[in-house]
Amino acid sequence: MPELPEVEVVRRSLDNHITGLVIDKVRVLNRNLRFKIPKNFSKLLINQKIMSIRRKGKYLIIKLQNKKLIVIHLGMTGKIIIKYIKSNSTHLTSFYYDNKLLKKHNHFFIRLNKTVDLIYNDIRKFGFIKILGFSRFDFTKYFSSLGPEPLSKAFNKSYLSSKCKQSKKKIKNFLMDQKYVSGLGNIYVNEILFYSSINPRKLSNKLSGDQINKIVFSTKKILKKAIQLGGSSIRDFNTVSGKEGSFQEKFRVYDRVKKSCFKRKCKGTIKKIYISNRSTFFCPKCQNN
Template identity: 35%
Template sequence: MPELPEVETVRRGLEPAMVGKRIALADVRRPNLRWPFPDGMADRLTGARIERLRRRSKYILCDLDTGETLLIHLGMSGRMLIAPPNAENGRDMLGQFHHLHPAPEKHDHVVLDMEDGTRITFNDARRFGAMDLFATELGETHKLLAVLGPEPLGNGFDEAYFKAALKGKNTPIKSALLDQRIVSGLGNIYVCEALWRTGISPLCKAGGISGKRIASLVPAIRQVLAEAIESGGSSLKDYRQTDGELGYFQHSFAVYGREGEACKTPDCAGNIKRVVQSGRSSFFCNTCQR
């Protein structure tokens, strides 16, 4: 499932194609994805102008001039695709936008034709993604957003907060970092990478790690996320950027997916191990990660 860097990459790709532009026609081509779409979603989106595109955790939020926000969750296989207008067709007339693109394909579930002829398509073969539409002013109370902890790249995630959040926790640090109530947006890949950078084993009990080592995780998490965003995310299985290109941070993995290979820590003779924690694979070096 796409993690914070992948979702942020998609948001940045969508921004120039959507912000400041009006949705000329919204075509909602099925009643639901993971959950039912809100009532009248196509009509509520048609004619709306997109004022701002934000990310919260693993969700993309489109603030509209109607006072509503469109929430987009990519799920396991969801993709947001951008098709530019065909300059050879008369795209200046709003009534002609539907002639500029081929008919939607089988897994193109929501299609947004923008006023300039650009088409934004939500494609999701497995249908584990989701969309919702709610009053912008009530966003912090939305059931998917209200439970989220601070953003790992934001000011609310600092050494003092992190130490307090982990104090007394008997769960493994890997599980604690995946808990979206503690810190939002982190997933399996980048937690494994951040723990390797700090020499902390994913098996350590969160509440038993020293304050100094916990503090070291804050910049490590930020650094690995920033590097992944710069690389366009990690392309595993279905993930693609909005232009269809692959991200390439997977070529920089130190531990994730490298079971049996040599550890990349200088002067470390260990190999990467894999264990299963809460149904997910954890990759780490049990020689230099303690």
């Protein structure tokens, strides 16, 4: 499932490819994503220039000249492909990449400047696209339930400490809850707790000040690094039927069950458990507190 780093890399890639271009054609092949694509979808988009591309948590927000916003959420398996019609070259904007992108999972096309297609592909169809009016009211209302961006100054020790004190949730569930911090999902929360040497089952209100500090520090560090790596590996994704990105190899605990802990001097073995039905990887030796 795409998390903040991947969505940010998609945003940067889209920004490179389509900002400033004008939409001249929209083709919907399947309206039935997580939310139905409205019938007037293409009417709202045609002849509109792409002004900017932003991100909030795991949402991509494309601002149009008519002040409408296209909001895209990639759900579990959503991918955005940029295709240059003349040269027939394709660019996958995502960095997790394990399946061939079958055409039958392409759900809509947006053609820009008569030369570039933005294609949305989604196997499981949990992603969605919505058009919002750009008024402060709309925008705030739509995103009001989201917590601060983890890379912003608002996500700091005093913020996290005050929220954790009020919560009896396991810290893993707490960090995955978008209302406390936006953009984190299962993979990165596993990684963050590993770096912070904190047991994923630890209750949020039992964390020490030092542990809170570690979470804030490693969250920022891991996300920044992932964006950087994703951004660099993405250049290799110039084909839609190519190789897997090297990004997955960088995980230190996720998907490493029964393997040796990467931490120097720790001779632990990574264990897999389930917390709220989500696979959780941790080292019982160095994440014992």
